[in-house]
Amino acid sequence: MSLLELRAIKKTYLLGNSIFGKRKTVEAVKSVTLTLESGVCLGIVGESGSGKSTLGKIILGLEKPDQGEVLFQGKNLHSFKAKELKELRRNLQVVFQDCYSAVNPRLTIGEIIAEPLRNYERLTSSEEQKQVQGLLELVGLNPEDMYRYPSQFSGGQLQRINIARAIALKPKLIILDEAVSALDALVQVQILNLLAQLKEEFQLSYLFISHDLQAVNYIADRLAVMCKGEVVEWLDDMGQLERLEHPVSKKLLSSVLPQYPGFL
Numbered sequence: 275m276s277l278l279e280l281r282a283i284k285k286t287y288l289l290g291n292s293i294f295g296k297r298k299t300v301e302a303v304k305s306v307t308l309t310l311e312s313g314v315c316l317g318i319v320g321e322s323g324s325g326k327s328t329l330g331k332i333i334l335g336l337e338k339p340d341q342g343e344v345l346f347q348g349k350n351l352h353s354f355k356a357k358e359l360k361e362l363r364r365n366l367q368v369v370f371q372d373c374y375s376a377v378n379p380r381l382t383i384g385e386i387i388a389e390p391l392r393n394y395e396r397l398t399s400s401e402e403q404k405q406v407q408g409l410l411e412l413v414g415l416n417p418e419d420m421y422r423y424p425s426q427f428s429g430g431q432l433q434r435i436n437i438a439r440a441i442a443l444k445p446k447l448i449i450l451d452e453a454v455s456a457l458d459a460l461v462q463v464q465i466l467n468l469l470a471q472l473k474e475e476f477q478l479s480y481l482f483i484s485h486d487l488q489a490v491n492y493i494a495d496r497l498a499v500m501c502k503g504e505v506v507e508w509l510d511d512m513g514q515l516e517r518l519e520h521p522v523s524k525k526l527l528s529s530v531l532p533q534y535p536g537f538l
């Protein structure tokens with residue numbers, strides 16, 4: 275059984291009225307079917323507006339698809355009862371691009387990382403402190419950082435804190451939505467290395483959403499290329515990047531393989 279399965283997902287947004295009074299719509303996701311196996315990092319790449327984030331929001335339950343099904347461990351997400359939904363949230367975490375707005379500036383780092391632990395586990399304060407400090411070390415930060423505030427950290431450090439919070443409950447799947455896109459190149463590589471190491475250590479699965487094929491290529495095991503709401507190409511093996519054929523794939527490829535005779 276796949277960890278995650280999307281079956282013919284469709285999502286259309288209603289926009290404002292056109293000048294003729296008809297409601298305009300945008301088909302953000304047209305008919306997406308894909309599967310993600312346990313322990314795998316699936317990269318979803320595509321240009322801006324191709325529907326990547328909408329897909330992520332649908333999996334997270336932040337948006338409801340107009341048609342289609344999302345199955346998590348074989349079960350339709352939209353049929354989940356309250357208790358199952360709580361369990362799903364434990365197993366399904368997310369790290370967004372904007373590391374600053376993802377944290378409450380008035381809370382200490384310790385409180386931020388402890389939040390999922392407080393929601394799901396009954397720990398004594400010394401157990402909680404030990405876990406938070408362990409998580410900080412795991413993401414390459416200092417245990418003493420738990421007493422500091424978000425404004426005292428760089429973007430890369432804050433993204434490490436967001437990752438620590440995301441792995442606190444040892445989820446099965448983490449959606450990484452442009453999670454390294456706002457960071458400097460060197461910091462991006464450091465965070466990608468950290469994500470790869472955590473994936474191995476905790477057998478995590480990732481859905482790595484990005485417009486940057488270079489970053490996707492660094493971490494993903496498999497690849498889905500999206501264009502105008504559809505998956506237009508699929509790779510089971512990242513070693514076969516040169517085989518990509520769709521014009522959008524070729525355009526994205528030129529950033530990874532500069533010698534590629536594509537759309538430089």
Ligand SMILES: Nc1ncnc2c1ncn2[C@@H]1O[C@H](COP(=O)(O)OP(=O)(O)OP(=O)(O)O)[C@@H](O)[C@H]1O
Binds near residue numbers: 287288323326
């Ligand atoms: N809440 C919304 N209301 C109306 N249109 C939306 C909404 N969210 C997304 N869209 C539209 O749906 C399409 C897909 O957007 P989406 O954000 O999923 O793409 P994306 O590939 O993630 O791009 P980006 O990386 O720029 O966010 C776009 O045309 C976008 O304008």
